[in-house]
Amino acid sequence: MIEDMKSIKKVSCWLISFILLLTLSACKQPVEEPDNIVTKTSYQILSSTIYETTVYVFASNLPGPTIMIVGGIHGDEVAGWQAAQELITKDNDTGIVIIIPKANYLATVLQKRYPGQENKGVYDGITYSDLNRIFPGKIDGSVTEQIAYALIQEVEKYQPDYIVDLHESRRSYADKSSPLIGDEVIYGNSKSTFFAYDMVDLFNKEYLELEDIRFAVDNSAPVGSFNNYCGNNYEAIVLTIETNRQLDLSKRIEQQLTLIEILFKLAKEDNH
């Protein structure tokens, strides 16, 4: 009798261990990913001038796309450069992220499209013009051409996979009387087309409120703009985000940041 009990105990122990093992192996644990360690550096371009500005670089130890984000090409399009400014506090992305929040530094300080905008481009004795019409600029050209040239040198240096230019428009594309390019994402070359639509579709479906104007995709970047120049001269996916300045600033910044977040998500999926 005692022998029987012992053998039952033994068999049941084996059985329990076997079931436990089966159960545990069925509950497969996800493979642990290595930690994402991001090194943050920054440096100045156009040094020792009144339009000197900072470039922030976030380099992860993990592979990922190289993404360049530029804000403040137009200083009065505040949500764009403020969103870019907010992005420099983030450091959780893989790959390389380059952020130039205030590309046209003096214009962002003055919150004008360009310095001297209302004075034939003259500000403090220096003549400026619309930065977003003179890319790629010139090393020995006007002040504005030098800024454009310096920005293109950064593109040359990093050869990004994605280039994003943050802008705003005075009105929406949906404005019936006088439509502009607000509430749009503008792609810079044919390679960027499907990506732009995917980004906007996701944004419209998952992030906009019911009463919000749906974002549209467009492809009308003017000659001399950062978008147009980069779209025609680099292999990158090139996009411009244009929020609508008739909305509250906080909402516009949120829209810019959300679109960038979607861009990072889709870029990581890397299926375009």
Added chain:
Amino acid sequence: MKKLFLLMFTLILTFGLVGCKPEEEDPEEEDPNVELDLDLSSDFLDLCTDRKVYLTTLGQSDIDTVINIIEAASEAIPVNEINSGSEAVVDAVSRKNDLVASEVAKDGDKLPVVLLVTGSSGKGLGAAGTNWEAEKARGEAFALAADSNQMILIVLHVGGEARRGTTTDPILDAVCPSARLMLVVEGGNFDKYFTNSTNEYNVPLHLYSRQAKMVSAFKTLFNIE
């Protein structure tokens, strides 16, 4: 002892199964009318081969996107700009933003195909010096020509919900009933406009989840492997 063994066995099995329970996904409401990304049927195979194919926009938007879709389907089908005086050629897509029905030429017995990119852009209309009423009139002329068996119309809508509304829908009303086929990115069907059109006019509708998915339709239309 047997009871103890059974109890333990049941307990372990229960805990194991509970632990392995997959995360529940929210069941999405399914629309029985919407089937996305389906291949075109063999009825449409070759529809655009060996005949003149024209591309125009009714609403002055998204035509470049459609060119990118065609180019993604095959670089062997060039998209050429035609201007007044120049002719469309076979084995190419002839693009003209302000094409009118009378410019569409028959090629022997084969009916020409006109790809109509719908969706109005206020800025695009302004830049082209036109308006949605004039675009609608152009659309009506295409519809009339298709109804009298002079051409085949394929209606495209790729711009999603943003390219629908009061300046687009009247144009769609004019051309959809006369179309042979409608190719639409699902965002543009948010209010089931195209689903209703297909039911009402018996025009086949293909819905795509993304613009890139529409490439397969052009592979069928041009019979590209």
